[in-house]
Amino acid sequence: MNTTGINRYELLVDSVVDYAICLINLDGTIASWNVGCERSTGYVAAEVLGKHIRMFYADDALAADEPTAALVTAHDEGRVETEGWRVRKDGSQYWANVVLDLVKTPDGTAIGYASITRDLTERKQAEDRLRRSEEQFRLLLQGVGDCAIYMLDPDGCITSWNTGAQRIKGYTREEILGKHLSTFYTLEDRAAGEPQRALGLAASTGRFEAEGWRVRKDGSSFWAHVIIDRINGDDGRHVGFAKVTRDITARRDADAALADAREALFQSQKLEAVGQLTGGVAHDFNNLLMAVIGSLELLEVRLSHDPHALNLLGNALAGARRGAALTKRMLAFARKQELQPTSIDLKALVQGISSLLQRSAGPTITIDTVFPLALHHILVDGNQLELALLNLVMNARDAMPSGGHIIITAKNETIEQSGHRSALPPGGYVSLSVTDDGHGMDAATLERATEPFFTTKGIGKGTGLGLSMVHGLAEQSGGRLLLRSEAGRGTTAELWLPMAMTAEDALTHEPEAPVPENSASGAQSILVVDDDPLIAMTMSAVLNDLGHITVEANSAREALDQLSQKNYFDLMITDYAMPVMNGLQLIEQVQARWPHLPIILATGYAELPEGSAKSVLRLPKPFGRVDLVRVVDAAAAASASRKTSV
Template sequence: MPDTTASTAQLVEDARYRLLVEAVTDYAIYMLDPDGRVSSWSSGAQRLKGYAADEILGEHFSRFYTPADREAGLPELALGEAARVGRYESEGWRLHRDGSSFWAHVVIDAIRSADGELLGFAKITRDRTEQHETEQALRRSEQQFRLLVNGVTDYALYMLDAEGHVTSWNSGAERIKGYHPEEIIGRHFDGFYCDEDRQGGVPQASLDTALAEGRYEEERLQMRKDGSRFWANIVIDPVFDDTGKLLGFAKITRDITDKRRAQEELERARDELIQSQKMESLGQLTGGVAHDFNNLLTVILGGLQLLERQLPRDNEKVQGIWRNALEATRRGAQLTQRMLAFARKQRLFPQPIQLPALLQDMSELLVSSLGPTIALETRFPLQLDCVMSDQNQLELAIINLATNARDAMPGGGSITFSARNAQVGPRQSGKLTAGDYVCLAVTDSGQGMDEETLRRAAEPFFTTKATGKGTGLGLSIVHGLAQQQGGALLLRSTPGMGTTAEIWLPAVKPKAESPVPEVATPIEMSADPDEPLGLRVLVVDDDALVLMGTSALLADLGCQVSRAESARTALGLLEQSPFDLLITDFAMPDMDGMQLIQQVRLLQPALTCVLTTGYAGRPDILADSVPRLPKPFDREQLYSLLRRVRGTG
């Protein structure tokens, strides 16, 4: 009697597995004998490959392979590996009955008797043509990223009864989920779901959907036996008997964790690329706008100074209006310099700088600037490399970061300055090239920033402060300074937990004595701005307003002025008349100022040439031998330049 019961149970179990196999229509599941001939054929196999059972039973499975694969002996190699190691898995082109091809994912498992005799093979084939084409397109379009979606090699294949209790369990399910059959059979399948999904009724909803629509498929986090989570592709099909009675559900689970991670990495990389392109575009736009503003401010500043000479000295009201306009113009010039700092177009004088000494020298300024409600702390290691940076710009960056930190703590708080040596390798470079750096961090105890604010924090003119309380250029300047010198600005912040701003700059080993860098001497005001100079000056600028304004200033200073709206016109005038001085703009459409000066030096080597530009200097383009007059310049700066040309300054 026990033997009969065991036999019956085995028959029932075999029947359940047969039903399971027949219910799966997206996979060809069939058996091969030891020689590779088809010995069973499922409905999924018929649908996928096109053969009816009576057409294929007894035929060798190699007919599913392409001629090239058959010639290469791939069918025999597949069976040989499955027999040798117990399993064979691969993807490749296979043939339908009509001769058309499809991309197949193939799994072959060896079936052996209790004494080890090879009885045959179980074979599962899935049509992955559409997925394969998608993967190929992704590889072509995203060359820097390879989405390895073929790492999913096993399937959890099992049955549920009508209420959702597990009734069968295969080896793939054991491998993926971690349960042995005796541990899971009879338990409800909602144990595979996270607590929040169970509380939300997701397991029952998935069965209801499968029953109502004939199929349920989704991607969701699932639980293993050890409590770890993994991303799963889940397919549930209802299983009915011949009378239409619901017997249960066939469930297939596939581990797609690697695929999801690859997608997330791709999305992160796309976000970083978009942000980088956006910042680069903003930098180009800001630099161009600043250049144009500097041209306008040159005209306004010169005009105001010429106007001042015509104003009544005894009218305090008129003089006050004039001084207010002049101060506004100078503030506009400062704003354009900040814009150029973000656009990375200001001239820099890098030198080795010791951060502890720099912060020590700045301590008094920081204390007075930040106020009594802000506590300052410095944390520097005993051994710290120097940074290669422009000292003035670095001081400005530190002040900007400290001011931002103070504004994030309206009720007071603490700001910590710290630094460390860091090495960036080729694989971890990101925004930085590989090499040695010093990371200067400014950390506050303020309110922090949310994700959206943090993402936009370094954009020019973006600010969370009230109107009139800030320009939104502070972090932009730091960003531009760091990038121009081969470094980066990195921000970390959490709402309610403060913000850390890190300036990464190239490191240089400290030296006992560092040479004092050559710094451009600012143009000083002349003691006697009314002495006529009598120089013959040629002014070249494609901006008519700048050309007229500069010429008026020169004429007011007693010069004989000729004007040219282009470099080619200037060359023509130089051939006709002698000049003592050439003042030319840099950015012109037909020939830029530097090219003009090079031509002029061939024609008149002794002629003094001066270059003006709305940018604050372009060391990569402008030769150091050419004097520069940055826009906007005023009457005193121009007068001082003329005195030097005449030899009296």
């Protein structure tokens, strides 16, 4: 019966192939060996029976004497379970789970150990792969320094924290774990319930994405791109959130700068287009005014005996001269006015016209000037700057109908690199500011403030050319006009102008000596060149009335023919804008063939080719009788000086 039972037991044990089952003597030698043992280790029974179990242990386990420790523990405690690497016959290793049970006789005498070993190599490898994957994922998250990546529990409290989160937000892992997501929100967003809204949307829809201001540990703010994803467990239950935050402050600033640059380019192109149109209209209008003013001045002399007619004529002349002033402002906006830049002491200039500025502002307005002790000289046309400053003060006055305060300040400025808010190139400048506490301008008005003929003053109260003229002067002088204003909070106009290289020739503003209405140079033979017969005829009439002898030419080619046929001209006055051959090209040919002939260039344009006709006197259009007397006398004086020196 026992034999049969033992045989059945052996059959049962040998049939188990997934487990290595064997008996081990108390001294650790092998007493039995089943088929599962052969399958796991590669040894047959004859090769292992009587051998010690040490033969299956790896070197490091043998060095630690693990076999002896396992046998001792099983003997003392009756059972021991261990896992570790074991060695097969071919030298390969496998991960084994080993259970040793102490075997006793019915009377309690220990006779050996029952060993059951399972090959768990695949499970071990899977666990190792999972552990390595988790470690790699952890290292990946920790290595991402540009993104804050961390986990939240379902209530929004932080449960993990990567290096990027610490770099961006300033908190260490120990400082932030367990804190609520709202820690990073502004006080305004917290009061509005923004953190709860974000978590609620992520929980209900699975994802929340937004941009907004977030707060670092040190209290500073940054513009963040935020993503919150809902995390579900294997059973589909909500277990938390994954949170990714990027600091995109630099990108936002770059986008804003790009948008500002595009807007500035658009405004510049718009003003340039309007300027081209305005300059062209002003030039043509100048020619018309030339004829009107010249003819009216001639009539003024002839009608001096008729007071009523003289009064009507005076009104017509006043209107024509107002038109001439208007065209000058239009040309100033278009940057086509004739400028005479000089080194200017800005403080002295403002002091010199302070009484004029105060009278223009009126008794209800106080004007204060604040200048530093050391203020660089600037390179600008002083007369035009006075006019620009007067325009700025009058605009400030009109913004304060009930009275107020105007502050005129100036300071030295240095632009060291491109990208300055003024969009000016690097260099030295002086910023002249006129600030009022008037009603200010809204954004739409501010955008159009420098456009010509744009005004908010109502019909008959403004031409809309004041700021346009200031803008044109600044641009043509190598500077910039900057306007800052808000509705109800006043306006500041900043006029940036380049510093002069030297202050030795600073302009002193003294009233000019009156110019006689009749020429002091005596009768001269003058060649008048203009493609517009009306202008040529009017100019000739004025010159004839002054006692000069004139010959008209309506083209550059006709002028050259006149000079070739008649060699008695004392002076030539030529227009610039003529077809086929312009005034500068004509001057170049005349100077080559008749180098001693004085020449006057009459033009409404300032943007002539650099270096052209340096020795030629300029006569800005439109001009009147007094202007013509002055420039003709100057040309005669220059010619006499050259002859004397020869």
